[in-house]
Amino acid sequence: MSTKHPHESGHKLIAGATGDWEIVIGLEVHAQVSSKAKLFSGANTEYGAEPNSQVSLVDAAMPGMLPVINRYCVQQAVRTGLGLKAKINTISVFDRKNYFYPDLPQGYQISQFKFPIVGEGEVTVDLADGETVKVRIERLHLEQDAGKSIHDLHPDLSFVDLNRSGVALMEIVSMPDMRSSLEAAAYVRKVRAIVRYLGTCDGNMEQGSMRADVNVSVRRPGEPLGTRCEIKNVNSIRFMSQAIEYEARRQIDIIEEGGVIKQETRQFDSKTSTTSAMRSKEEAHDYRYFPDPDLLPLELDEQWIEKIKATLPELPDEKKSRFMSDYGLSAYDAGVLVAEKDRAAFFERVAIGRDSKLASNWVTGEFFGALNKAGLNIENSPISANQLGKLIDLISDKTVSGRIAKQVFEIMFEFGGDPAQIIEKKGLKQVTDLTAIELEIDKVIAAHPGKVAQVKDKPKMMGWFVGQVMQSTGGKANPQAVNQLLRKKLGLG
Amino acid sequence: MTDNSELTDLTLAQARxxxxxxxxxxxxxxxSYLNAMNDADALNCFITKTPDKALAMADEADTRLMRGEGRPLDGLPLGIKDLFCTQDVLTTAGSHILDGFTPRYESTVTNNLxxxxxxxxxxxxxxxxxxxxxxxxxYYGPVTNPWRRSGGETKLVPGGSSGGSAAAVAAGLVAAATGTDTGGSIRQPAAFTGIVGMKPTYGRCSRWGIVAFASSLDQAGPLAxxxxxxxxxxxxxxxxxxxDSTSINAPVxxxxxxxxxxxxxxxxGIPKEYxxxxxxxxxDRYWRxxxxxxxAAGAEIVDISLPHTRYALPAYYIVAPAEASSNLARYDGVRxxxxxxxxxxxxxxxxxxSQGFGDEVKRRVLMGTYVLSAGYYDAYYxxxxxxxxxxxxxxSxxxxxxxxxxTPTAPDAAFGIGEKANDPISMYLNDVFTVxxxxxxLPGLSLPVGLNAQGLPLGLQLIGKALDEETLFRAGGALEEAAGFNATPTRWWRDV
Known part of the structure; x- marks a missing residue:
């Protein structure tokens, strides 16, 4: 395994009319804290509830209402910080970020500005080629989500749903360490994997529990950072990649035509895959941050942090190294398996006590392939780890060949059932009875005297004979036995 | 004991x-109090009267008292500053912007009462x-101080911001009242109306359910x-x-x-800077x-210095408006x-x-917004x-x-309505000793000690250590006895 530092990744340069350019990307990932209650109120956070059914007096900013910190959300933020190998700040401060918007009932968002709960950390990002890059984390802070404005229910009126108002978010801010949309996508996937392993965020981008603000700039390789534009609220990895690609090209074109980049906030249009500047009115905020006088500074006990540390699960990076060392998997296979916690766990259930390489091939190959094709995931998979394990056992003990096993797998995937029973019922059991195989071989030799004559000079024709025998046995013959017997009978020794 | 026809002359303790x-x-x-209240509309102390609720609560108290199950304040009629949210009772904070706002919840302090x-x-x-x-x-018009200058009919202010509370207590319209004090809003009106006002240590009273002005300074307390x-x-x-995350968990x-x-x-201690x-x-004479x-009560007088006193008022008029500008953002007409x-x-x-807020509120929201703005934050806030x-x-x-x-509570006695209305700075100077x-x-208590030459009450302020209200009550009680202040305003408002 090799690790590349961003400045070494010269191969990611993109070509402009006047030479090569480098894209520089930094991300602010907003991750909704997995918690039953909101950051400063006891209201429910469940997704998809009736509008305004999960709103406390605090969330609606009724006069005289006060925020009280939800300790569980703090614990989740600390867990996440530890998972990002980051410094946990024992004293942090909640600030008010002031602006007017109908879905922001208080007229300010409670966030952390100068003193975040989590400081610098690091994420190892796995790329498709099995290589990794380090992306530094600048900080993680806790903040409240806003409500939602709904504009399409009435021709003249807008409505506000405050269910999300006050829900706890973690804003995870990276350093500008990514150099391509692929790296940015891999980073988001990795952060998502980490929070899912930790159970601190469900990572569902389609439900809005994870979204990103993307900072993009371009520069000539080796030169100082260019002026960045921030693309707000991108809610899928695919859109993020598109936004980066478009935005980088836009900036390069402007600079190459002699223009300058204006630092601004932009939005991504998924219909056209383009970004456009947000109205200056929307971005020209002076947020007037100041410490929230309703909340005391958040003080954390070192021992409490240590206690949380002791409960951390094995995280993707450690799991990956263990899979490589304990199961002898390649970096790539290990990376694929650990990308999602339940997939890794599924693999382990299949692999334990079995040929781990075979297990890995089956899990990452047939199994993931079938799941993806069917649009399913581990949770609603029609095949359990136990069933897949049994099938692999039947390969290992030579009851079926790998090829037949694939047929059995397809039947299991579609109709369910026990692999041994399927094999029995469909008569797919591998023929290891040498006399039966010999009989078939003799038939083939007798039927093709010409080929038998040729094979002596062209040993490659062996394959054709094997194929014939396999065909005549319906694929059930043990391929090794067929090979051995054929060689003997054809006099190839 | 006083004649039963003037039950409103009793102190809270006597009534109890x-x-x-x-x-x-x-x-x-x-x-008796409802009658007194209804005779005193000229003072404009009340924004909302709740006679039905009062009588219903009184009946419940009577039932308990009859059974000998009386609670500490059973049956004692109080007025509540309209900054406290009261369930099912209009709560306005004295503002047009809270028109028709009837909370579905009760503030912690009033609930305790x-x-x-x-x-x-x-x-x-x-x-x-x-x-x-x-x-x-x-928004509901000025409150008139029950006190008038000797021989004059000029309407005087009761002080503020708990002016309705102070005037109602002084005029005998309520047995006692709640107030809130952010920069002197209990103590200064208490001094202006010849009554006792107490601001406890920050965090003693819960702020939950009290409409916020400046969260780090607001504190509820009694006027009595x-x-x-x-x-x-x-x-x-x-x-x-x-x-309330800023509420103090200390024995009461x-x-x-x-x-x-x-x-x-x-x-x-006698601070020379005051x-x-x-x-x-x-x-100065009453102070001495x-x-x-x-x-005479056995204490020792010690000269002390509080060298940064002169910066208190400017600092207050940055911190309080800054917090207010943010606290008042929720009044946006949406909910x-x-x-x-x-x-x-x-x-x-x-x-x-612009229609919902009055001039002073707008002035402070603007000041607060300004001092928190990018580029000014460090210099001001x-x-x-x-x-x-x-x-x-x-x-410390x-x-x-x-x-x-x-110390003295305020630098002067009550002034005429309108006299300082166009001079906000002179108005702000009223709070120089309380801010x-x-x-x-810290806890602070103002008690009346005498009348000035014009027959208006003056007050002295006692300042205590954090959470040491007991020493203030002890000293306050001794000074009250020594001062023997028992003047009351003539009840001119009954004839208006």
């Missing part, structure tokens, strides 16, 4: 004893969002006719509240029993008189209160807030916070040498 001794019923007592059996007479007038020192900033009454009321008001003493009638062994230029000689009373119709959201905000730290340090150093501090106490989060 009368109720327990079955000398009269809570309903009779409440009815009702749990202890008190009776609510109504909601008291106040400066809009508690911003003001004269009660001229109410005697030191004992304020001790009695405060005992019920305070207590740790998990719903029985403040009434702290009143021993003497000050033996107490060291009383001798301000242009302060009437009478105030106060020192003598302290000595409750006033909404001016418009097709455009920004225009709706602008119309609602951050600097003011540093000053605040220095002021706190002044006090002084409290190494003394047990409490004695440092809020900045340091």
């Amino acid at each position: 004893d009368g109720l327990r001794g079955k000398a009269f019923t809570a309903r009779e007592l409440t009815q 009702w749990q202890d059996g008190a009776v609510m007479l109504g909601k008291l007038n106040m400066d809009e969002f508690a911003m003001g020192s004269s009660n001229e900033n109410s 006719r005697s030191v004992q009454d304020s001790a009695l009321l405060l005992t019920s008001m305070v207590g740790h509240d998990p719903k 003493p029985d403040f009434e029993s702290a009143m021993t009638g003497e000050m033996k062994g107490l060291r009383v 001798r301000v230029e242009g302060m009437p000689e009478e105030i 008189q106060g020192m003598d009373w302290c000595r 409750y209160g006033l909404r001016c119709k418009s097709d455009d959201i920004t225009d709706m905000y602008e119309q609602t807030r 951050l600097k003011a916070q540093k000053v605040r730290t220095l002021i706190s340090r002044d006090f 150093q002084a409290f190494n040498k003394v047990d409490l501090i004695l 440092p106490v809020n900045l340091a989060g």
Whole structure:
């Protein structure tokens, strides 16, 4: 395994009319804290509830209402910080970020500005080629989500749903360490994997529990950072990649035509895959941050942090190294398996006590392939780890060949059932009875005297004979036995 | 005991004893106050009267008292500053922008009072969002001080922002009242109306359910006719509240029993910085008189210095408006209160807030927005916070040498309505002696000590260590006895 530092990744340069350019990307990932209650109120956070059914007096900013910190959300933020190998700040401060918007009932968002709960950390990002890059984390802070404005229910009126108002978010801010949309996508996937392993965020981008603000700039390789534009609220990895690609090209074109980049906030249009500047009115905020006088500074006990540390699960990076060392998997296979916690766990259930390489091939190959094709995931998979394990056992003990096993797998995937029973019922059991195989071989030799004559000079024709025998046995013959017997009978020794 | 026809002349403690001794019923007592209230519309103390609720609560108290299950405040009729949210009762904070706002919840402090059996007479007038020192900033009109200059009919202010509370107590319209004090809003009106006002240590009273002005300074407290009454009321008001993160979790003493009638062994600090230029000689005289009373009660007078006092007012007028500008952002016309119709959201905000807020509120929101703005934050807000730290340090150093501090409450007596309306700076100077106490989060008590040459009451302020309200009640009780202040205003408003 090799690790590349961003400045070494010269191969990611993109070509402009006047030479090569480098894209520089930094991300602010907003991750909704997995918690039953909101950051400063006891209201429910469940997704998809009736509008305004999960709103406390605090969330609606009724006069005289006060925020009280939800300790569980703090614990989740600390867990996440530890998972990002980051410094946990024992004293942090909640600030008010002031602006007017109908879905922001208080007229300010409670966030952390100068003193975040989590400081610098690091994420190892796995790329498709099995290589990794380090992306530094600048900080993680806790903040409240806003409500939602709904504009399409009435021709003249807008409505506000405050269910999300006050829900706890973690804003995870990276350093500008990514150099391509692929790296940015891999980073988001990795952060998502980490929070899912930790159970601190469900990572569902389609439900809005994870979204990103993307900072993009371009520069000539080796030169100082260019002026960045921030693309707000991108809610899928695919859109993020598109936004980066478009935005980088836009900036390069402007600079190459002699223009300058204006630092601004932009939005991504998924219909056209383009970004456009947000109205200056929307971005020209002076947020007037100041410490929230309703909340005391958040003080954390070192021992409490240590206690949380002791409960951390094995995280993707450690799991990956263990899979490589304990199961002898390649970096790539290990990376694929650990990308999602339940997939890794599924693999382990299949692999334990079995040929781990075979297990890995089956899990990452047939199994993931079938799941993806069917649009399913581990949770609603029609095949359990136990069933897949049994099938692999039947390969290992030579009851079926790998090829037949694939047929059995397809039947299991579609109709369910026990692999041994399927094999029995469909008569797919591998023929290891040498006399039966010999009989078939003799038939083939007798039927093709010409080929038998040729094979002596062209040993490659062996394959054709094997194929014939396999065909005549319906694929059930043990391929090794067929090979051995054929060689003997054809006099190839 | 006083004639039953004037039950409203009784102090809270006397009324309590009368109720327990079955000398009269809570309903009779409440009815007397309702009558007094209805005779006093000229003072404009009430924004909302709740006579039905009052009588219902009184009846419940009578039932308990009959059974001998009386609670600490059973049957005692109180007025509530209209900054406290009261369930199902209009709550306005003295502002147009809260038109029609009827909370579905009860503030912790008022809830504590009702749990202890008190009776609510109504909601008291106040400066809009508690911003003001004269009660001229109410959407519901100014409150008139029951006191008038000798021989004059000029309408005077009761002080502010708890002006309705102070005037109602002084005029005998309520047995006692709640107030809130952000920079002097309990103590200054108490001084202007000849009653006792107590601001406890920041965090003693829960702020939950009190409309916020400046969160780091706001603190509820009682306005009452005697030191004992304020001790009695405060005992019920305070207590740790998990719903307020700044609420202090400390044992609650029985403040009434702290009143021993003497000050033996107490060291009383006299800060030289509180001798301000242009302060009437009478105030200085009463201050010196106060020192003598302290000595006579067994205390020692110690000269102290609070060197950063002169920066307190400017720092206050940065911190308080900064917090207010943010706290008042929620009054946007979207969810409750006033909404001016418009097709455009920004225009709706602008119309609602420019029509809903009065001039002083707008002035402070603008000041607060300015001092928090990018590029000004360090020069104003951050600097003011540093000053605040220095002021706190002044006090803690002084409290190494003394047990409490004695000062005047306000630099002058009550002034005429309209006299300072166009001079906000002169208005702000009213709080020069009270503001440092809020900045340091300390308890402060104002008690009436005498009348000036024009026949208007003057007050002295006692400042204590954090969480040491007991020493203030002890010293306050002794000074009250020494001063023997028992003047009351003539009830001219009954004929208006």
